[in-house]
Amino acid sequence: MRRPQRRAVAKQSRAKDGDEIRLLEAWIDAGKPLPGTKPPPPSEESSAANARVRARDVVAKAAAGDYSDYGASTRFDELPLSQKTKDALRKAGYKEMSEIQRAALPHALCGHDVLGAAKTGSGKTLAFVIPVIEKLYREKWSQEDGVGCIILSPTNDLAGQIWEVVRKVGKHHNFSGGAIVKRTGIEQEKERINSLNILVCTPGRLVQHFDETPNFDCSNLQILVLDEADQILDKNFKSQVDIILSQIPKARQTLLFSATQTKSVKDLARVSLKNPEYISVHEQASTATPDNLEQCAMIVPLEQKLNMLWSFIKRHLKSKILVFLSSVKQVKFVYEIFKKLRPGIPLKCMHGRMKYEVQQAIVAEFSESTSVLFSTDIFARGLDIGNVDWVVQVDCPESVALYIHRVGRTARYNKKGKSLIFLCPQEERMLEKLKATESKIPINVRNQKWNNWSRYLRM
The missing domain is CATH 3.40.50.300 (P-loop containing nucleotide triphosphate hydrolases)
Structure with a gap:
C-alpha cells in the first residue's frame, strides 16, 4: 500500500x-x-x-x-x-x-x-x-x-x-x-x-x-x-x-x-x-468458598503429617494436586525427599526464591499435566490454573482469609474440586475459626485416630 x-x-x-x-x-x-x-x-x-x-x-x-x-x-x-x-x-x-x-x-x-x-x-x-x-x-x-x-x-x-x-x-x-x-x-x-x-x-x-x-x-x-x-x-x-x-x-x-x-x-x-x-456479589451467599468445593480437615500429630501426605499422594496418582507448605525450606525438603521415594506421579515445586522465568515454566507445566506441585503461599492468590483436583494444606494457614485463597485454587468457574487440611492438635484453634458461623466455611472434620486414616485417604 x-x-x-x-x-x-x-x-x-x-x-x-x-x-x-x-x-x-x-x-x-x-x-x-x-x-x-x-x-x-x-x-x-x-x-x-x-x-x-x-x-x-x-x-x-x-x-x-x-x-x-x-x-x-x-x-x-x-x-x-x-x-x-x-x-x-x-x-x-x-x-x-x-x-x-x-x-x-x-x-x-x-x-x-x-x-x-x-x-x-x-x-x-x-x-x-x-x-x-x-x-x-x-x-x-x-x-x-x-x-x-x-x-x-x-x-x-x-x-x-x-x-x-x-x-x-x-x-x-x-x-x-x-x-x-x-x-x-x-x-x-x-x-x-x-x-x-x-x-x-x-x-x-x-x-x-x-x-x-x-x-x-x-x-x-x-x-x-x-x-x-x-x-x-x-x-x-x-x-x-x-x-x-x-x-x-x-x-x-x-x-x-x-x-x-x-x-x-x-x-x-x-x-x-x-x-x-x-x-x-457473594456477601449473602451461604459460603465464603466456591459452592462446588468439598472441604475436609484431619487432626494429625505433627510428626505424622508427611506420612499422611505420602499416603494421600499414593492414593491419588491420577489427580492434579497442589500442596501448600509454609516456608521455602519445607517446600525444598519435602520435594527432594518425595522425589527420591518416587511415588509414581510427576513432582514439582515452586517458591519465591526461584527466578521468574523458572516459576512461569513450572506454572505452565503444572497447568498441562497431572502432577503434584509443592508450593509456598506464592501460589495462594489469584493464579488461575485449570482443573486442579485437590488442594492439600500440610501447614496451617496464618488466617481464615489465607485459607480461603488457598482452597480457591480449585473449584474455579463452577468446576468441582476438593481440599484437605492437616491440623495437629495444637492447631485446633484455627479449626474453630474455620467452623465459626461468621466464616461461612462448610468444612467436614474427620476425628478418627490417625493410624486408621489410610482408609479415609482413598476418597
Whole structure:
C-alpha cells in the first residue's frame, strides 16, 4: 500500500473511532446506573441465537439514539464497549458475564470507583481489565500520553497472568504496556517505561522505578487498579503503597478487587476513593468458598503429617494436586525427599526464591499435566490454573482469609474440586475459626485416630 493510501486509511480509521467514541460516551451517560444499584436476576433465554439477535438490537438502538439500560445486561456484547474489545472478547470465548462482572462493569465503565469482592475463580480480572481498556480508548490514549493505567499485584506471577488477560482483551487496540516484573532487568525497563500506557507490576518494582528511573512520570494517570487489594493494603506493603500514592494524581478512577475485601475506612481513605461502589456479589451467599468445593480437615500429630501426605499422594496418582507448605525450606525438603521415594506421579515445586522465568515454566507445566506441585503461599492468590483436583494444606494457614485463597485454587468457574487440611492438635484453634458461623466455611472434620486414616485417604 502506498503512503498516501495508508494516510487515507488511517484518517478514515480515526474518524470511525471518533464516531464510535461519541456513541459510547452518550450511551454510557444515558444508561449510567444509580449509586448502590445491583443488576436484576438474568432472564431466561431460549438459545444463543436469541442472545445474538438481542445484542445486535441493543447496538442498533443505541446507534439510533435509543440507549438501553446496560446495567441489566448479561452478555458482554450488550454493553457499551468498543467493537475492538467486543471482537477480542468473542474470539477469546467470553460471552456470558459472571456475577461480579455483571455487577461491577456498569459502574466501572461510567467512571465510578469500585470496591469489588467475590469468591475466587469468579472472573474478577475481566471486571477491571475491560474498564481499563475502554477508558483509555475513549480518552484516545497513545504512547505519547505515557502511563494511563497502573495495575498493582502482590506477586510477579499474578502480574504476568493479568498482563496476558490485558493483551488478550486489548489485542485490537494500539495501547502499549507490559508486566514490569523481575524477569527483565531494571535497566531495560528504564528505557521504555515512560512510553508504556498500561503497567502491571508489584508495588516494590514500581517504587524502584520511582526511585531510580529518570523522569518517570505518572502525572497523567487515569485509572489505578489494586488486585488482591486486601493484601496490597496490608502492613507488608504499607510503605511501598504510600510512596506510590504520593506520586500519582488523586483525580483518577480507582478499582479495588479481592476475594476477601477490606472495608477499613482508614485503608479506603489512603487510596483516595471517591464515593466507591461496594460490590460484594457473594456477601449473602451461604459460603465464603466456591459452592462446588468439598472441604475436609484431619487432626494429625505433627510428626505424622508427611506420612499422611505420602499416603494421600499414593492414593491419588491420577489427580492434579497442589500442596501448600509454609516456608521455602519445607517446600525444598519435602520435594527432594518425595522425589527420591518416587511415588509414581510427576513432582514439582515452586517458591519465591526461584527466578521468574523458572516459576512461569513450572506454572505452565503444572497447568498441562497431572502432577503434584509443592508450593509456598506464592501460589495462594489469584493464579488461575485449570482443573486442579485437590488442594492439600500440610501447614496451617496464618488466617481464615489465607485459607480461603488457598482452597480457591480449585473449584474455579463452577468446576468441582476438593481440599484437605492437616491440623495437629495444637492447631485446633484455627479449626474453630474455620467452623465459626461468621466464616461461612462448610468444612467436614474427620476425628478418627490417625493410624486408621489410610482408609479415609482413598476418597
